[in-house]
Amino acid sequence: MPQMVQQLLSQAGGLSQVPSRFIQPVEERPESEQGCTTIPVIDMKGIAENGNRIIAEIARACQEWGFFQVINHGVAPSLMEEFRDLAHEFFSLGQEEKEVNAIQPGKCVGYGRFFEQSDGVANWADNLILFSYGEEQRLAQPCMPPKPKRFREVVEKYGSAMFKLFTQLLELISAGLGLQPDAIAKQAKINDPGAAIRTDFNCYPPCPQPKLVLGSAPHADRGVLTVLQQDRVSGLQVAKDGKWFPVPPAKNAFVINLGDQMQIMSNGKYKSIVHRAVANQTETRYSFANFLMPADQTVIQPMAELLSASSPAVYRPIRFGEYIGGYSYLFKPLNRNIDSFRVIPQDCL
Numbered sequence: 001m002p003q004m005v006q007q008l009l010s011q012a013g014g015l016s017q018v019p020s021r022f023i024q025p026v027e028e029r030p031e032s033e034q035g036c037t038t039i040p041v042i043d044m045k046g047i048a049e050n051g052n053r054i055i056a057e058i059a060r061a062c063q064e065w066g067f068f069q070v071i072n073h074g075v076a077p078s079l080m081e082e083f084r085d086l087a088h089e090f091f092s093l094g095q096e097e098k099e100v101n102a103i104q105p106g107k108c109v110g111y112g113r114f115f116e117q118s119d120g121v122a123n124w125a126d127n128l129i130l131f132s133y134g135e136e137q138r139l140a141q142p143c144m145p146p147k148p149k150r151f152r153e154v155v156e157k158y159g160s161a162m163f164k165l166f167t168q169l170l171e172l173i174s175a176g177l178g179l180q181p182d183a184i185a186k187q188a189k190i191n192d193p194g195a196a197i198r199t200d201f202n203c204y205p206p207c208p209q210p211k212l213v214l215g216s217a218p219h220a221d222r223g224v225l226t227v228l229q230q231d232r233v234s235g236l237q238v239a240k241d242g243k244w245f246p247v248p249p250a251k252n253a254f255v256i257n258l259g260d261q262m263q264i265m266s267n268g269k270y271k272s273i274v275h276r277a278v279a280n281q282t283e284t285r286y287s288f289a290n291f292l293m294p295a296d297q298t299v300i301q302p303m304a305e306l307l308s309a310s311s312p313a314v315y316r317p318i319r320f321g322e323y324i325g326g327y328s329y330l331f332k333p334l335n336r337n338i339d340s341f342r343v344i345p346q347d348c349l
């Protein structure tokens with residue numbers, strides 16, 4: 001497997017210069033102009049009585065940003081903390097113990113660094129990727145580290161809590177689009193045994209030259225929706241109007257963003273937005289990204305209720321397995337996977 005960032009940093013004498021495979025081309029480096037507003041923070045407290053306000057705020061955030069944070073979302077802060085502690089413990093294990101689950105060629109789960117599999121520039125990050133929810137995927141791609149001992153138990157508890165939150169968010173997003181609350185969940189078949197939550201544990205160690213690297217290169221998420229837990233160290237940035245907007249961590253919040261499947265189902269009304277993570281010189285940053293993924297055979301297409309003579313389908317129906325198979329880790333913001341499923345070319349809109 002590639003040499004991991006934590007390994008490089010633990011070499012005798014430390015590391016004063018970043019190895020060349022991590023160095024981004026000048027135009028990709030993180031110094032570009034930054035925006036000064038930030039994505040909305042939506043309070044989900046009292047959803048029974050405040051439902052309409054919450055639906056409207058989420059709809060506005062989806063349209064303007066494709067990104068928002070939620071607080072009072074119903075996931076216990078103690079579970080978020082338990083999960084964070086588990087991740088810290090995992091990444092502080094010895095290298096051999098972590099490598100028990102090294103990513104195998106052709107697999108999408110395990111410990112390692114995904115971009116390393118292509119000839120792109122390596123991310124300044126170490127990752128552990130597994131399915132935290134969804135029996136079929138978990139059995140097909142077992143990847144629970146044996147240590148810490150409570151790993152499986154905590155991850156399964158967290159995965160179930162994430163699934164509940166995803167279900168609720170999809171209801172609110174559906175309602176905001178004027179659809180039945182279960183419309184998106186039904187089309188994406190999130191209760192199908194093949195549907196799953198993929199959870200990426202991202203560890204971004206401090207970097208001696210943070211202005212030359214990226215923790216996570218620009219990309220858009222491929223699933224339906226992403227729920228991200230970040231710790232108190234910032235690093236996530238969202239692209240909008242040609243600028244990068246930082247997403248400052250909010251206490252006990254989750255960052256929510258729309259994935260490519262939501263862009264297709266909303267017929268392009270909502271967009272799956274490009275984002276990235278930058279590194280810093282002093283602190284290790286962790287983030288935990290949960291992606292809601294339909295089963296491979298599930299067909300995703302623009303919701304019929306959103307189509308009319310004046311608003312025809314922009315995307316053709318596509319099996320999720322076909323979508324995911326065509327995704328390239330060598331991400332090109334101007335040549336996105338989702339564009340190859342358009343039936344109406346971009347410049348006609």
Ligand SMILES: O=C(O)CCC(=O)C(=O)O
Nearest residue numbers: 200202216236277287289
């Ligand atoms: O670390 C972050 O804040 C972003 C991670 C991310 O975008 C991803 O894992 O897809």
Ligand SMILES: [Fe+2]
Nearest residue numbers: 219220221275
């Ligand atoms: Fe992402």
